Amino acid sequence: MNAELNPAEQASLISLSQIQQCIDNRHCFRLEAGAGAGKTYSLIESLKYIIKNKSAEFADKRVACITYTNVAKDEILNRTDNHPLIYADTIHAFCWELIQPFQVNLRNILADLDDKWRSKVQITSITNQIVKYDLGIMRLTETEAYLHHDDVIKCMSKLLQLGKFQKHLKNKFPIIFIDEYQDTNQDLATSIVNYLIENDSGVLVGFFGDHWQKIYGKDACGLVNSPSGKIVGIDKNANFRSDKNIVACLNRIRSELPQNEYNPCSQGTIKVFHSNSWDGKRLTANHWQGDLPKEETKAYIDQVKNKMLADGWDLSNPVKTKILFLTNNLIATEQGFKNLADCFKYSDDYLKKNDPYIKFFLDILEPSILAFNDKNFGKVFQILGQKNPNLKCQSDKGKWAKHFEELSNIRRASSVQNCLNKIKEADILSIPFSVQKNEIKFTEILTKTQKEKTNKDIEFQSKYTKFKAISYDEVIQLGEYIEEKTPFSTKHGVKGAQFDNVLVIFGRGWNQYDWEKLLLWMKNGVPNGEEEKFEKYRNLFYVCCSRAKHNLTLVFTQLLSEDSINKLKEIFGSENILGDPFN
Known part of the structure; x- marks a missing residue:
């Protein structure tokens, strides 16, 4: 081993050598690459090894690399120079590529996919329809059957049981690499193991990922194993992200996959605060039990932020x-x-801009005002979809600019309703039909008597009355968050990301997680029947603690037991458990 290499590089080379041996010997394998280990690097280097050393063996066959995002797909293709040997695509595209020719088989299994398909088949029988997949919307007609996104995975899982299909797959893709394998659908992963690996189909399957970073959905497979030992387990004991003492903490959380740091001389900071000394009345309702009241939580977070600023x-x-x-x-x-969030029953209405008002404000109004303030008038017209804004003379331009300036100013200090009124009055923006439709409906409901209003009418009126009364500045703040112009994120939203400084707030607020239980179970063992819950808690805790490169701070607003505090001391060091941030 080259003595000039740092510990992480040495560990990386060892795991890469093990992967190459598996490729040479046609052994299926699983690379377990913890946080910051450089999993994608190992994947790319493995593909390059095949390109360099195995291309002659493939003829008209290819190596498939399955991903879960188009971003990951593009990165793989770019880093392998779009080599014709490499097929990289999303899991759905890969499955459809393989199952599409098996039209008869697809028609035969449609009714067995789920209750929705059974109901549809009872109304419109399956005859000779062409099975298609494009928008991922389920539909059955006399001539066509359109698959939902989930149906593609289900069909793949079932067709893998057929020897004819296995042969078809091997003839196209004798090697398959699965990126972020832990997020693979459980049924599909089981079919891959049973019908490509356990039965010696001849397909080399390489799994790249980390089962401790399975944090999305109950249908994901997590750790993949072969009952007969036909998957070679390879650990990548490297961490290229975090400073030495942060890596040491991660190793205490996860002793079975110890990591070697990139810089042995690095020394980050670790600080853990908790609220145990607060003697007021804590929350007791449902999933908030044991947490600080809202005002106190904000005060604790603000105090810690002040300390971080001082650092x-x-x-x-x-x-x-x-x-x-x-x-x-x-x-x-x-x-x-x-206040904006409280107006909506579903967070996707505002976070994914499913609500027409939110979409109009954040996709049209805000970008056009920002472009106007930057004096990029061409971009304004582009956003508004106006090639010629009908400005015939200088006075027209002056009025147009005056209205835009007024709108820009009013939105910072007025309600959503006042902004809407100004938009209608100025007539410089085309209000989308979806918003106009809502406005008409809102007005019609207001004219009804209370007896005439349906429950849906009352719900609609209440929702948009509240929404129109809030400060428009909340819309602006939402836009900042969606565009990632703020330091805030959910714990689930940062998987794969890294930052110099990470502050994690561990409180209640969701019945899916309880950090007191996690720490107790880590300290004293997991009770029977709680293994699945423990894994969910543990994985998210690990993902959060492993995002930091240099500085990691944790704040527990939930009341912790003595055993939990002691577990924190074991993981992060007694000297780093600082207690109440106000002390």
Whole structure:
């Protein structure tokens, strides 16, 4: 081993050599690459090894690399120079590529996919329809059957049981690499193991990922194993991200996959605060039990942020610093759009801009005002979809600019309703039909008597009455958060990311997680029947603690037992458990 290599590089080379041996010997393998280990590097280097040493063996066959995002797919293709030997695509595209020719088999299994398909088949029988997949919307007609996104995975899982299909797959892709394998659908992963690996199909399957970073959905497979030992387990004992003492903490959390740091001389900071000394009345309702009241939680977070500022953290830079909360609702309070969030039953209505008003404000109004303030008038017209804004003379231009300036100013200090009124009055923006439709419906409901209003009418009126009364500045704050111009994120939203400084808030607020239980179970053992819950808690805790490069701070607003505090001391060191931030 080259003595000039740092510990992480040495560990990386060892795991890469083991992968290459598996490729040479046609052994299926699983690379377990913990946080910061450089999993993608190992994947790319393995593909390059095949390109360099195995291309002659493939003829018209290819190596498949399955990903879960188009971003990951593009990165793999770019880093392998778009070599024709490499097929990289998302899991759905890969599955459809393989199952599409098996039309008869697909028609035969449609009715067995789920209850929705059974119901549809009872109404419209399956005859000779062409099975298609494009938008991922399920539909059955007399001539076509359109698959939902989930159906593609289900069909793949079932077709893998057929010897004819296995042969078809091997003839196209004798080697398959699965990126982020732990997020693979459980049924599909089971079929891959049973029908490609256990039965010696001849397909070499390489799994790249980390089962401790399975944090999305109950259907994900997590750790993949072969009952007969036909998957070679390879650990990548490297961490290229975090400073030495942070890596040491991660190793105490996860002793079975010890990591070697990139810089043995590095020394980050670790600080753990808790609220045990607070003697007021804590929350007792449902999933908030044991947490601080809302006002106290904010006070604790603000106090810790002040300490971090004093330590030199740049809290205004979301590239360098990230503050992690459990839920978007908690972020809404911190970022200043809590009243807006409270208007909506589903967070996707505002976070994914499913609501027509939110979409109009954040996709049209805000970008056009920002472009106007930057004096980029061409971009304004581009956003508005106006090639010729009908400005015939200088006075027209003056009026147009005056209205835009007034709108820019009023939105910072007025309600959503006042902004809408100004938009209608100025007539410089085309209000989308979806918003117009809502406005008409809202007005019609207001004219009805209370007896005439349906429950849906009352719900609609209440929702948008509240929404129109909030400060428009909350819309602006929401936009900042969605565009990642703030340091805030949910714990689930940072998987794969890294930051110089990370502050994690461990409180209640979601019945899916309880940090007191996690620490107790880590200290005293997991009770029977709680293994799945423990894994969920543990994985998210690990993902959060492993985002920091240099500075990691944890704040527990939930009341912790003595055993839990002692577990924190074991992991992070007694000297780093600082207790109440106000002391």
